[in-house]
Amino acid sequence: MQPAASADPLDPLPLIAGRQDSDSLTRIIFTPVWEKTRRGWWFLFLLGLAGTGLLTAAITVTFKEGIGSWGNNMPVAWAFGITDFVWWIGIGHAGTLISAILLLFQQKWRNSINRFAETMTLFAVMCAGMFPVLHLGRPWFAYWLVPYPNRMTIWPQFKSALPWDVVAVSTYFTVSLLFWYVGLVPDFASLRDASYSRLKRIVYGIFALGWRGSSRQWHHHKIAYLLLGGLATPLVVSVHTIVSFDFAISQLPGWHTTLFPPYFVAGAIFSGFAMVLTLIIPARRILGLEEIITLKHIDNMNKVVLATSMMVGYGYLMETFIGWYSADKYELFSVANRMFGPFAYMFWLLILCNVLAPQVFWSRKIRTNVVATWIVSILVNVGMWSERFVIVVVSLHRDFLPSSWAMYKPTWVDFGLLFGTISFFGTLFLLFLRFLPAISATETKELYKELSEEHAEATAA
Amino acid sequence: MSALFPRSSNTVFRVVVLVLLATPLIALGTLYAYSYSPFYTGQYSQIQQVVQFDHRHHVWDDGIDCRYCHQSVERSPSAGLPSTSVCMGCHEQIWNKSPLLDEVRARYFTDRAIPWSRVHRLPYFVYFNHSIHVNKGVGCVTCHGRVDRMAHVEQVAPLTMGWCVDCHRDPESQLRPVEEVTSMTWAPSGDRPQLAHELMKKNDVHTRISCTTCHR
């Protein structure tokens, strides 16, 4: 049978490369789970554990000493904590976008990467979720942000965006989790059936929820999956919109901006895709998934990155323009301070990483060059973090009364939390790669079927 | 090869799922209920005192006014506990041999304070003021209950913020003529709503519910 490759003369990059059949696909996808644990995996895993240890230490200090162990001060009352929070939430956006929206738009190329993206989303949101709690002066009262009738007869303040955050983020996490799990069920089943050790079969079996692949089950599965997709779609927009309200509802120059919601969502997708690329490029290489996660996928994702980069760039442009157009001396100053103040290097770094670097993706050659892509994707991650830093810290450190201006200097705890969460994230991801199929086998096979049918038609005609 | 799961596992599975979902809900519910219960608010708990002072005898039998011992209740935030000299004022004359009063006499003559255990305790960030309540016609009994019927004084009101705020939002029903504040038995007579309304005017009551009324 013909390879699905070069199915479309206008689009030489195939979605599935090589000469495949159902078995070969199964082999490719499940090998990483079946094969013996590699030494490299152990190395990375221990590295991740070490980082997680750092995280634990930082968290312990934070709870024991208080926020004073961070670099925060007056006027910079929010700093690394919120920066990290927004950054992680942003990263957690690719998953839902790819799964839900691309699903609804029936984009074929989503199939081989959606599992990656969704998993990453879950872990990113886990990391993000820590910060709002860590960040409180008295975390043991965090539950006061939840509305419930109490002995004090007091409700939360619904005008503030913070209680919404709680709801938005937790909802987002729940839905993503369900979405991810429902998608996994058939694969759990195949793992169950294909595993040799009884233990594995029992464990996978439990998670497979007794899946037998009957057409009825498929029918329900499809419906449930679609419904969840529908549910998830608005969340992609809502979560980061609400996160952006944390800033937009204030009156601080640099925060008080109606542009924030769309611009934060764009930024989120931007960083989300960048993170997917950062993870997927080494993974496909090491786990030998190149035939299923092809250059086509990378090419497409790069296009999304480029597009969102332009949107974000437009955001920066607008902020600057409005700063001038408002004729408000405080707005004007905050813009100038970003560009030329003591933290200017952060601003120019973000311009470099978020606006300039992705421009290389105009060239197809670079879009399909994994190394270049990988470097740019990392730059984008850095850039998005520094964007949040600029918004949070640089706006705060010089506001209305010059008398209260001050500089901000992070402590080891701040860095511990940042790199700790990154390691924690990595550790979880390694576990995922080891024990679960990184690519949805069922969907890939469907896709393969579709493709070869198309091909058949094409050749028939 | 044998089936991986026996038939029963479906049921088992369902039960497990159910339990997993139910546990947190039940836990939270219990905690919530507990926060309202006397176990948490400390209502009705018997507190041992070094001196077996019996309010029934002093208030009910002897009809001693609250203010005889709790002297600063009309002038100060704290109602004030009687200095030992107040006790001895009477008990130098009567019951001056009673073994029940050994402790009092001992401490009086050696000038050591009697370590009473607090019964009505508010958090350190709450600033309650007796004088204003008493002067606006809130009876002792309204918050402290029938002390004249208590062998051991116990806390009858929950003393939760909600409980305070309820009255501050709608004080009418809790008021009485200022001269009746220490009465344990006073009860409104005649047209209650009418009376309550008059008392609001007469005692010139303006309750406040701003946070700084109690938290400073």
Add this chain to the structure above:
Amino acid sequence: MSSSGSWPEPSGERQWRSIEEREGSAELRAALEREFPAGAAELSDGIDRRSFIQLLGASLAASAVGACTSAPAERILPYTRQPVGLTPGNPLHFATALSLGGRATGVLATSWEGRPTKLEGNPLHPSSQGSSGVFEQAALLQLYDPQRARLVKQRGTPRAWKTFLLDASLRLSASAKKDQGAGLRFLLEPNASPFVADFRTRMAQAYRNARFYGYDPLADDNGPRGVQLAFGQPSDVQWDFSKADVVVSLDGDFLQPPGPHLRHARAFSQRREPARLNRLYSIESTLTITGMMADHRLRLRPSEIQLFALELVQELVQQPGLSSLSGVSQASGQLARSEHLKWVKAVASDLARHRGRSIVIAGPSQPPIVHGLAHAINAVLGNLGQTLQLIRPVAGVESGVASLSALADEIKQGAVEMLVITARNPVYSAPADLDFGKRVASVPDSIYHGLYEDETWEKVQWGIPAAHPLETWSDARAHDGTVSIVQPLIAPLFNGIPEVELLASFLGVIDKSAHQILREFWIEHGPAAAFEQRWERWLADGFIANTASPSVQAALRPDSLISAIRDWVKEQQGQVRSTPDTLEVNFVGDYKVYDGRFANNAWLQELPNPITKVTWDNAALISPATARRLGLERDDVVLLQYRGRQIEAPVYVLPGHADDTVSLPLGYGRSGAESVARGVGFNAFALRHSAAPWFDRGLIVKKLSRKHKLAVTHDHWAMEGRDLAIQYAVERFEKEPNALEQLRGPTETLYNPVNFDREQYKWAMAIDLSRCIGCSACVVACQAENNIPVVGKVNVLKSREMHWLRIDRYFSGTLEDPAVITQPVACVHCEKAPCEYVCPVNATVHSDEGLNEMVYNRCVGTRYCSNNCPYKVRRFNYLHYTQNKPKSERMLMNPDVTVRARGVMEKCTYCVQRIERARIQSRIEGRAIRDGELTTACQQACPAQAITFGSLNDANSAVARLHRDQRRYDLLHELGTLPRTAYLARVKNPNPELA
């Protein structure tokens, strides 16, 4: 909102930013280096917690139970016999007095069941008039300081008080028999106490050859000599600034101690309102509080000021009817015409225009001649009896550097066998050349009566722990001579011995308490009749009425002045002008620790210096020009060499400082047993020389490679062209009275604003920038009233200071001669508060009377409120500043105010605890709170009466009137926050001739 630049750039001067920026030289790099110092890691609390606690051990507030309501069982301990007049739960107030520089300031102490928690000025007392300064406010912390000396010690080994008495009396009787105490010397803390005066006479009888010296390193002994020169008779001077239209200050910082600065501030500030605006010329070398208030300020090296005074005289002689000065003016001969001739002319003519309505005042650091000249000018202008009164000297021992060196010489000659020291830590504060420590150690029998085991304590044979003024009976006299009886608020906490008892013991009185001794003294010195009533009255008032020193008549007798000037001119011929590489050194008393006696007081250490805003340090102050010449910038450590001695000090570049002069604040670099004071700043006494205690040429400055990071709370000096602290010339104000219209009143809004007019009260504050002198008394008062913790240098460097009330200080105009303005900023209680709607848990909300309430126990610590506060007046407990605290200091806490724990936000509450007490009192009495009945802590302390608080719904209330004032404006008005605290713009009164 007002578009930028439209209104008003202070008298059209252009704003500039911190020096680093003004200099333009790689400003950002400089900034970055400043803000990311090398080895910054050690500043992180997570690591440096222990030393942090160690540093603060002496001044953390009472530990608070987290927020859990179910605490362990609580005991109530009623009195056995309740004191008469005491109501548990209500504070009592007692009148007493605190002395500084030998003069008393009357205070009222608030006492809760026997523990004093707050000091306020005594409204009836002439030196206080109800207000108080930083030292009065901070005295409480000193009272409770757990590091105070606790034991009588003989060479370090504890002894009983009785043992000392025995020992001392034996030696005394011995020396008395031998030679009437020829070897007996007293070194007293200067004081005018009638008891001590009497003690001295009686000692003189008992031991004919005993001698008394006094020492206070900042004592003004030039002043009296100047009076002597001018009038040929000794007398004290009482100034009345309320009568003066023109004030010329010759390095005379009359708004700071040891003078009656509270009274001066009160009188002076009364004349800073447009209607009766006075004009202040300040001729000074370093920028002072007085200089910040000046309408015209002339920077001169300290040594040039005498020259200025002489020139002024020569100009005045030209004026009609002032020829009587000619003698004096001729004495100085032909002076080299200086560059500031225009200045001299202007001042002279201004003075001549205001005869009998002007003041020329000289500072303690200026030589007698300058004082003499000042008095001569006052005399010929007819100011005597108008703006200044000469009064009979309020007795006391001469206590300047001269007296100490005399004693040092005596010791060197071995004439001293027994030395009794009650002066505060002279070994530390003595000029270096006297080597006083060695001298004291060489005295066979030395006794030191001190509050701390300080530098002096280490050198003496006998250390006697002193009772704090609030722990003991004694008496004292105010600046005008009014006598106060000092009564204790609490029994000595650390076995302190009252000075009265110590002194009495030398007269053989060893079995009486200070109380008895003092009563007996007053019984025999006064009509016996009805003593009890009078005594009670004295204690109730806090002073003895009609005991002020009578005024004396005196006429100008310039002969001795003239001859003094002639001598000076002669010796000038020999002198060489200071060459660029040797600078002039200028020793100044410190606004925060005085002469170092308050160095262990963490409130004062953390108080930003009113001028430099430096905390937890002192710094060598130099002018920008000099800094540029020597290639110095802030935080550079320099080596200061002078008369063969040298010290290292960090540099602070101070705009408006005299060129080629280095000002060294005294009182830091302590090495005693007090851990808060130890190692803070550098010790300028180590450079001070008894020959020239105040200023001198010949200082050499060498730049070292090291840097020392100064913890400055206010880094950015310019207003960035924003309408923040507004000051402008009075003419302009009269020309355009509605100029501030656009900076007040309601702003455009989509919502219909809340109407607060129906409430009984509508709390509001008004702060008059014209009156505010920036002395920072309000800041310490607020700290004492509201249990505000101290965070230590480490955290101030991280800009985490907790002061609810801060004083912003902005410069404008040129770097060399800037215009300065101070602006107290606390929570302004916006009617539309940005902090409120962003708090997720309703922890900060609005009261019906317009207070912006902060509910600590509801706060979870998101800190969003602070981010959204445009005034940045909110303070966050980043660490548990209030735990690990010594018992003694828990007693200091104000029981009416919650002690905040870690993780909650806090801020100014308008002293709501005072509002609620006043409210409940008034409600019980069935009346409304009267205007003025209720004062905030800052308002009560303020000597300049710059702060007013009250209800706007009472149209006649003081605050309501000020809110209607033409000068009223709202800070950041364009944001539409409708602040309840209004500011009144500062008006200046420049002399057109100097325009």
